[in-house]
Amino acid sequence: MEPEKQPIVQSSHACKISVMAVKDALYVLSGKWKLPLILTLSEGPQRFNEIQRTLGDITPKILSKELRELEMNEFVTRRVYPTTPVTVTYELTPYSRSLDKVLDELRNWGLQHRERIMKK
Template sequence: MCATSREECNNSVNAVRDALYVLNGKWKLLVIVVLSDGPKRFKEIERAIEGITPKVLSKELRDLELNEFVERKVYDAVPVQISYELTPYSDSLKEIIGALRVWGEQHKKYLLKKHKQQRAAMQS
C-alpha cells in the first residue's frame, strides 16, 4: 500500500486523512447505515440509533446534507412529513461501511475468544 515510495506513502496518509476528516465522529456512519434501510423520518432514525439525542442527530443530519450524502425531503401531506434519504453519492461509502461492519463483527468474536482464553489461564 505504502511499501514502494515515500511519495506514495504520503498519498495514502493524506487520502485516509481526508476520508476521516469528512466521516469524523461517532454518529455519521451510523446514520447512513440506518438510512441504507430506506428513507426514514427524524424520530425513526432517533429510535434506531440507541443513545443519540435529537440535538446531535439534528446536527449530524445537517452535516450529512452539506456533504451530500443525505437529502431532506419535505412532503406536504397534512401534517408535513419530513423524510431523510440517501443520495446516490452516498453509495460510494458502501465499501467503507461494509468493511467496518465485517470488521466490527469479527473483532467482537476476537475479543470474546481472547477473554475466554484469559479466564482459562486464570483457572490453571
C-alpha cells in the same frame, strides 16, 4: 492463524498522498454517529424520530447536526412534504452508495474483532 502479510512499501510522496486521502475520508465520516446513521438510512427513507429511535441514545441536537453535515457532503437528501404538520424525511443519495464496500469491510472487521475479544 492469519497468513503473513507483505509490508506495503510506498515512497514518501505516495505515503503523504495516502495520509491526506484517509484524513479527508475521516473528516467527512468522523464521529460516533455518521456511519451508524448511514447504515440506518440504508433501510430506506426515514423521518427524524424514526432515525432517533433506531440509533438509541443520540440527542436530537446531535442527530440534527450529523444529518446537516451528511447533507452538506451529499450523502443524505432532506425532503420536505407540504402536509399538516410538515413531514420531513431523510434518505441516502446515490453518491452514498460509494461507501458500500467500505461499510461491508468495516462491518466484517467489527464482527471478527468482537469475536476475537469475546474469546479472551
